[in-house]
Amino acid sequence: MATVKEQNFEVLETKREHYGMIINGERTDSSSGETFTTYNPATGEAIATVAKATTEDAERAVQAARDAFDNGKWKKFPVNKRQRIMMKIAGIMRSRFNELVSLEIMDSGKSLSAAQGQVMQAIEDFEFYAGAIVGHRGSVNNVPGQFQNVAEKEPVGVCAQIIPWNYPLMMAAWKIAPAIAVGCSVVVKPASLTPLTALVLGEICVEAGVPQGVVNVIPGSGSTIGNYLVEHDQVDKVAFTGSTPIGKNIMERASQTLKRVTLELGGKSPNIVFEDADVDAAVDGSLFGIFYNTGQSCEARSRLYVHEDIYDEFMEKFVAKTKQLSLGDPSDKGTHIGAIIDDSQVKTIDEYVQSAKEEGATILAGGKPATVEGFENGHWYEPTIITDVNHEMKAVREEIFGPVVVVMKFSNEKEAIKLANDTVYGLGSALWTTDYARATRVSKAIQAGIVMVNCPFSAFPGTPFGGYKQSGFGRELCIETLDLYTETKSIISYFGSRPLNPFGL
Known part of the structure; x- marks a missing residue:
């Protein structure tokens, strides 16, 4: 297996016999040593073994994300520095385009044209949000009298992102890119049926210079690892793409800690x-x-x-x-x-x-x-x-x-x-x-x-994607997505020449 050294992270060939998790900027196997096998849907043949996360591993990933967020290193990066790293992620993906396409085809069974289009859009998502964050600022609002109001945008915190099997790389990009663009840290749980390209994307983020703990990828059981993340009191937001019944379950579980939730669910269009x-x-x-x-x-x-x-x-x-x-x-x-x-x-x-x-x-x-x-x-x-x-x-x-x-x-x-x-x-x-x-x-x-x-295409970077009714809520792939990953803080200041005395005492 050919490897090279870059930024102290060993860059591996995309195709290999075993894939580890990404926790705190490092490849790691399951704490239990357990693995599962991913198969090629077109041939039925085994592709590789994958580290299967335990709740202990999920806890490590959450704490790594929490520490990365709380120490403020990534969220305090100047926007132009975060932008450069986002563009570097896209650049590495472009340089490995054919590898990613090949891996996506093997892991999901999708056609070449579909895989090519989806890998390209994943790349363009990082490029889009690299540009979008430049204009994503707070505002200064007029208040009568000698007051000033500044509304600041701050990253929401640690985000659990649960990815479906039908668009493994593209959906991972839809979620990771806006979250890290605004300064959040993420724990990504890819689908067990198609985990490989999401894991490689996590590796690429580290290779591009995203600090340790900001992007963590942990494959494992949805009912075990997914639920653990959704219920965790150190996770601030959940983004899920998948079926409506599971979306309802996630919303119920997340309500216990009043997490923000974005749901992109089923359809019958x-x-x-x-x-x-x-x-x-x-x-x-x-x-x-x-x-x-x-x-x-x-x-x-x-x-x-x-x-x-x-x-x-x-x-x-x-x-x-x-x-x-x-x-x-x-x-x-x-x-x-x-x-x-x-x-x-x-x-x-x-x-x-x-x-x-x-x-x-x-x-x-x-x-x-x-x-x-x-x-x-x-x-x-x-x-x-x-x-x-x-x-x-x-x-x-x-x-x-x-x-x-x-x-x-x-x-x-x-x-x-x-x-x-x-x-x-x-x-x-x-x-x-x-x-x-x-x-x-x-x-x-x-x-x-x-x-x-008069058009068969539903999504381009910059166009809102999301549903009404039981197809979920929240919009991905657009500028407005950045608001889903930020808090708005209102700061009201007084700059008058005399101290305020509202009670007149």
């Missing part, structure tokens, strides 16, 4: 195609909206509503192109659909599809687990289109988290809006129309944090 839409553009955008990242996206547009006047034309093209999507080697640039994360998720997806069939739905494409030549031991599911559905069906109401879309007709704008909003979720949404006035009306009427108009 609508995709509305109006009769005046550019049908070809809508077909292509709808394909991406549901089948990107193998449908394993919280904002996947999994409910497709098509106006009755163009339904037949749209569906003919949509079904034909769905059947042209390529499943196969995730590292092949011609592959559209990568692997499902594990066999358990394949079974969950199939249970939803079979339940729809039992309730009278029609499968127009896919509808079963797939076998891919050369990858027979991997986990795959065919891109699936379900029609003849209604809003009482389980497959229509619940998040499937796989390459499955349900399709319904609608007859007018009012009906489309009603159908779109008939859900407990409110994360993403999309609409296709050439009528600008309609686009504006419907965008305002849809109850979702993100509306994509």
